[in-house]
Amino acid sequence: MSRTADPDDAPRIPLLRAEGLVKTHYGEGAPAHAVRGVDLSVRHGEFVAVTGPSGAGKSTLLHLLGGLQRPDSGSIRLDGECTDSYSEARWATERRRRIGIVFQFFNLVSNLTVADNVELPALLAGTGTRQARAEREKLLAELGLEGKARSMPGELSGGEQQRVALARALVNHPRLLLADEPAGSLDSKGTREVMRLLSRFHQRGQTILLVTHDARLASAADRVVSFFDGRIADDAELGGAPARGTGLSGVLELKD
Amino acid sequence: MRLPLLALLSRGPAHGYELKQDLEQLLGAAYPQPNIGQIYVTLGRLEKSGLIEGEEIAQSSRPNKRIYRLTEAGTEALRAWFEETADEPRVRDEFFMKLALAPRTGLADQIALINKQRREYLNTMRNLSKLSATEDRDNRIAQLLIEGAMLHLQADLDWLERCQEELEGLE
Numbered sequence: 001m002s003r004t005a006d007p008d009d010a011p012r013i014p015l016l017r018a019e020g021l022v023k024t025h026y027g028e029g030a031p032a033h034a035v036r037g038v039d040l041s042v043r044h045g046e047f048v049a050v051t052g053p054s055g056a057g058k059s060t061l062l063h064l065l066g067g068l069q070r071p072d073s074g075s076i077r078l079d080g081e082c083t084d085s086y087s088e089a090r091w092a093t094e095r096r097r098r099i100g101i102v103f104q105f106f107n108l109v110s111n112l113t114v115a116d117n118v119e120l121p122a123l124l125a126g127t128g129t130r131q132a133r134a135e136r137e138k139l140l141a142e143l144g145l146e147g148k149a150r151s152m153p154g155e156l157s158g159g160e161q162q163r164v165a166l167a168r169a170l171v172n173h174p175r176l177l178l179a180d181e182p183a184g185s186l187d188s189k190g191t192r193e194v195m196r197l198l199s200r201f202h203q204r205g206q207t208i209l210l211v212t213h214d215a216r217l218a219s220a221a222d223r224v225v226s227f228f229d230g231r232i233a234d235d236a237e238l239g240g241a242p243a244r245g246t247g248l249s250g251v252l253e254l255k256d
Numbered sequence: 257m258r259l260p261l262l263a264l265l266s267r268g269p270a271h272g273y274e275l276k277q278d279l280e281q282l283l284g285a286a287y288p289q290p291n292i293g294q295i296y297v298t299l300g301r302l303e304k305s306g307l308i309e310g311e312e313i314a315q316s317s318r319p320n321k322r323i324y325r326l327t328e329a330g331t332e333a334l335r336a337w338f339e340e341t342a343d344e345p346r347v348r349d350e351f352f353m354k355l356a357l358a359p360r361t362g363l364a365d366q367i368a369l370i371n372k373q374r375r376e377y378l379n380t381m382r383n384l385s386k387l388s389a390t391e392d393r394d395n396r397i398a399q400l401l402i403e404g405a406m407l408h409l410q411a412d413l414d415w416l417e418r419c420q421e422e423l424e425g426l427e
Contacts, residue, residue, distance in 0.1 A: 053417050188403075195385070215413040216406055219381035226374065228420055234371040238382050252286055252405050 013080040015176055015207050016042040016065060021074035023060050034060035035071070036230035042176070042209055047202040049210045049218035052227035058211045059180055061227065065209065066101050066178050067091030079175070096125045100169030100177045104184035106161040108153040108168070114140070115149040118167045125172050132171075139167040143197065159190030166197060170206075177201070179210045183217055195220045257290060257298045258307075259337045262330050265308060269325040272296050284391050284398025299324055307333050345408060347415075355419060366423050374416050381409050 023035040034057035042048050050058045063069040065076065067086065076083045078098060086094070095101060108117050115136055122132035140146055143163040153161055162182060169177060179198065183191040191214065199220050202208055210221060218224050219238065226234040264270065264278050272295050280289055299322075302308045307330035310322045326334075351373055358364040388402045 215410050219385050224378050236375045
């Protein structure tokens with residue numbers, strides 16, 4: 001959590017570099033070309049959102065980038081290191097150390113307490129018991145969940161469960177946080193909360209790749225990749241001045 | 257601007273500058289404030305049409321100020337205002353015409369138009385998020401104004417997505 005992004009000393013090698021990724025799902029019926037030749041780089045400290053309609057293949061892309069699925073062809077480099085020959089076990093290790101993931105449906109372990117859900121990946125990664133607890137306490141406090149350590153996931157609201165999932169994803173200080181529709185099953189208050197937290201972690205230097213169909217959530221990122229039909233249709237840096245005059249006052253003005 | 261000013265005056269008489277402050281307090285920093293000149297002009301028109309009446313108050317050390325109060329006709333106009341429902345929002349006509357006509361001109365590509373428009377909307381969305389974060393959280397009216405703008409923009413973005421799905425690969 002103490003890491004900060006300084007663009008000057010950030011390495012020139014991208015944190016993540018995907019080249020020519022292709023993934024086709026063969027199920028019943030016609031094969032689904034979920035990812036059809038994607039090149040994508042994510043620099044250290046960047047917050048990138050991938051948006052597009054449902055079924056465009058953006059979740060598949062995220063799964064490929066997190067090693068949850070393997071591409072039919074193409075290559076993924078993490079910190080310059082080629083991952084193509086990684087075994088399942090190696091990917092599992094990377095998902096504990098270098099990559100944190102949050103999902104739409106939280107995927108918490110339902111028969112473990114909130115505290116254990118967060119501490120488990122730290123313990124599995126070899127962190128000592130005392131330190132795992134300290135990390136967990138710090139994160140839960142940070143995420144406004146101090147009083148919930150002994151609760152079971154089922155006793156929490158959706159927004160709270162997603163915050164626990166975020167704590168779990170960040171407990172090992174991964175270099176890359178992948179978020180797959182993290183507000184997809186939350187109400188608008190929960191959505192705003194997730195948006196605020198992602199922005200906050202990003203401001204402290206956390207690299208984030210977010211997949212969402214929600215433009216409000218995507219606008220928290222500094223780069224938005226529009227994904228259509230398995231391909232990147234547009235890749236835009238945000239934060240520049242609006243191209244035209246109206247901008248904010250135009251959308252907020254109340255007319256008679 | 258006319259009816260909001262009438263509505264503010266229904267609480268009691270006030271002068272132009274007080275009305276401006278009332279508006280600012282109600283709508284927060286999010287709302288692009290009308291300038292004071294605009295307010296005075298509108299008050300003049302409302303007075304001419306008999307919806308408010310003004311009274312000159314002499315001040316010893318400063319120029320006179322004009323205090324306005326709502327007339328019976330003004331209250332009626334306000335009632336009628338609350339009675340009506342508001343118009344529906346409209347599709348972005350200008351962009352839509354560009355999209356519809358681009359292929360005939362050979363001067364612009366539909367997908368490029370959509371991408372460009374999306375970038376602009378996303379930037380505005382980002383600015384709205386920032387505004388929402390800086391605006392007073394307890395000012396519900398101001399927060400609702402920003403959220404309304406965001407939801408409209410979201411709908412426009414969804415619609416751009418639909419356009420892209422339909423038009424991609426057709427040219």
